[in-house]
Amino acid sequence: xxxxxxxxxxxxxxxxxxxxxxxxKVTLLLGLVSVVAGLVLGLAIALxxxxxxxxxxxxxxxxxxxxxxxxxxxxxxxxxxxxxxxxISLSPFASAAAALTIVSSAYTAEIFRAGIEAIPKGQFEAxxxxxxxxxxxxxxxxxxxAIRVVIPPLTNNCxxxxxxxxxxxxxxxxxxxxxxxxxxALEANPTPLIVAALMYIxxxxxxxxxxxxxxxxxxTTR
Amino acid sequence: MxxxxxxxxxxxxxxxxxxxxxxxxxxxxxxxxxIVGPSGSGKxxxxxxxxxxxxxxxxxxxxxxxxxxxxxxxxxxxRAEVGMVFQSFNLFPHLTVLQNITLAPVRVRNTTRTxxxxxxxxxxxxxxxxxxxxxxxxxxSGGQQQRVAIxxxxxxxxxxxxxxxxxxxxxxxxVGEVLDVMKKLAKSGVTMIVVTHEMGxxxxxxxxxxxxxxxxxxEEGTPQQIFDDARxxxxxxxxxxxLQH
Ligand SMILES: Nc1ncnc2c1ncn2[C@@H]1O[C@H](COP(=O)(O)OP(=O)(O)OP(=O)(O)O)[C@@H](O)[C@H]1O
Ligand SMILES: [Mg+2]
Numbered sequence: 139x140x141x142x143x144x145x146x147x148x149x150x151x152x153x154x155x156x157x158x159x160x161x162x163k164v165t166l167l168l169g170l171v172s173v174v175a176g177l178v179l180g181l182a183i184a185l186x187x188x189x190x191x192x193x194x195x196x197x198x199x200x201x202x203x204x205x206x207x208x209x210x211x212x213x214x215x216x217x218x219x220x221x222x223x224x225x226i227s228l229s230p231f232a233s234a235a236a237a238l239t240i241v242s243s244a245y246t247a248e249i250f251r252a253g254i255e256a257i258p259k260g261q262f263e264a265x266x267x268x269x270x271x272x273x274x275x276x277x278x279x280x281x282x283x284a285i286r287v288v289i290p291p292l293t294n295n296c297x298x299x300x301x302x303x304x305x306x307x308x309x310x311x312x313x314x315x316x317x318x319x320x321x322x323a324l325e326a327n328p329t330p331l332i333v334a335a336l337m338y339i340x341x342x343x344x345x346x347x348x349x350x351x352x353x354x355x356x357x358t359t360r
Numbered sequence: 361m362x363x364x365x366x367x368x369x370x371x372x373x374x375x376x377x378x379x380x381x382x383x384x385x386x387x388x389x390x391x392x393x394x395i396v397g398p399s400g401s402g403k404x405x406x407x408x409x410x411x412x413x414x415x416x417x418x419x420x421x422x423x424x425x426x427x428x429x430x431x432x433x434x435x436x437x438x439r440a441e442v443g444m445v446f447q448s449f450n451l452f453p454h455l456t457v458l459q460n461i462t463l464a465p466v467r468v469r470n471t472t473r474t475x476x477x478x479x480x481x482x483x484x485x486x487x488x489x490x491x492x493x494x495x496x497x498x499x500x501s502g503g504q505q506q507r508v509a510i511x512x513x514x515x516x517x518x519x520x521x522x523x524x525x526x527x528x529x530x531x532x533x534x535v536g537e538v539l540d541v542m543k544k545l546a547k548s549g550v551t552m553i554v555v556t557h558e559m560g561x562x563x564x565x566x567x568x569x570x571x572x573x574x575x576x577x578x579e580e581g582t583p584q585q586i587f588d589d590a591r592x593x594x595x596x597x598x599x600x601x602x603l604q605h
């Protein structure tokens with residue numbers, strides 16, 4: 139058996155393709171749900187962290203630090219295997235989405251906080267002096283400026299979340315990695331794993347390039 | 361004449377340091393008050409208490425148009441009546457000149473966009489830069505930016521305008537154009553409190569000059585009384601030092 143037949147076997151590829159594509163779909167869906175939910179939750183937590191009353195702010199700080207310290211795999215296993223003991227049984231997808239969202243929101247919150255804190259104090263003061271309320275100050279003045287600063291790190295975080303969806307295969311999620319290992323066992327050939335790796339790269343490389351582009355643009359406009 | 365701004369027993373501490381000590385000041389409708397004094401004397405802190413950009417000690421009070429300036433639901437309303445122009449302009453860099461000016465009238469006063477834009481053009485006309493409406497602040501000179509900032513504050517039709525050293529961060533050749541706009545406002549009856557180091561402006565435009573030192577109002581009076589005939593030694597020393605330059 140030669141190298142090509144082992145790692146790039148055409149017959150194995152075509153027969154395992156449907157399985158791989160269904161896995162890719164699950165991975166994309168899980169990634170999308172977690173990224174979007176993580177963004178929304180992260181922004182909310184960042185605002186609480188910055189502007190809420192002290193005790194509530196403390197809760198946000200603990201949340202952010204705690205979920206940046208815990209390995210995602212550990213959290214995922216806790217959610218999937220430990221929560222049922224207190225009567226909370228989540229599907230593999232829900233468990234994975236919950237764990238990914240929680241961790242992503244902790245990182246996103248820190249990114250948003252740094253972005254908001256990078257806005258000069260004068261922007262807040264000018265808004266307040268004009269009589270803008272907190273909501274309009276944030277939505278019309280502060281966040282539009284912060285967004286520019288946070289887009290590169292947010293895209294980075296998005297890449298990490300999509301990569302980490304692969305961990306969901308340990309809770310029997312039929313994601314891309316899980317389906318690839320399944321197909322590899324079925325066919326007794328590693329070609330599906332190679333194809334899965336290429337799919338991950340094809341998905342994430344453009345995002346990596348995008349981050350570089352954003353960062354360059356930010357450097358030149360400052 | 362009724363007071364637009366009424367300040368009683370105002371004190372302000374920064375971590376134990378007294379930046380303002382028992383200040384009393386009344387400003388009437390249409391009056392132009394210039395505040396002068398050495399660096400660190402509390403001039404900025406004083407006018408920033410008028411729209412609560414600084415919190416002050418509970419023992420004192422600030423009233424704008426009879427309404428106490430305190431945290432609460434009325435604060436935004438009071439702030440809408442107090443226009444402020446900063447040393448560093450603080451324009452919104454992501455918005456055009458026109459959007460900078462219409463933002464607050466649309467959001468706070470619920471003015472329709474069409475009306476707000478019409479008023480914005482009128483304000484830009486007033487400060488002499490109607491041609492720049494579509495530009496971003498970063499594309500304007502310092503003097504133009506500060507005039508936009510003045511137009512932005514005026515667009516809210518405030519009862520009073522506060523200026524905190526509006527020409528101090530400008531290149532010398534642009535100071536005149538901003539002072540000219542302010543002179544025009546003063547003539548048209550806008551109530552103004554101006555913190556400034558421009559003694560020529562104060563002498564020419566002010567109805568009253570307030571001299572501050574070390575967190576206190578040392579002396580106040582007409583420009584003639586302060587500049588030509590100061591009673592207090594501290595005032596004379598300050599003015600002598602400034603006029604040396
Ligand atoms: N946020 C702050 N925290 C601590 N101290 C402050 C703060 N703001 C002002 N101060 C202090 O309060 C005093 C008065 O400051 P203020 O800025 O009002 O002076 P000023 O008269 O406006 O001076 P300048 O002409 O330099 O602008 C100064 O001693 C200053 O160091
Ligand atoms: Mg000052």
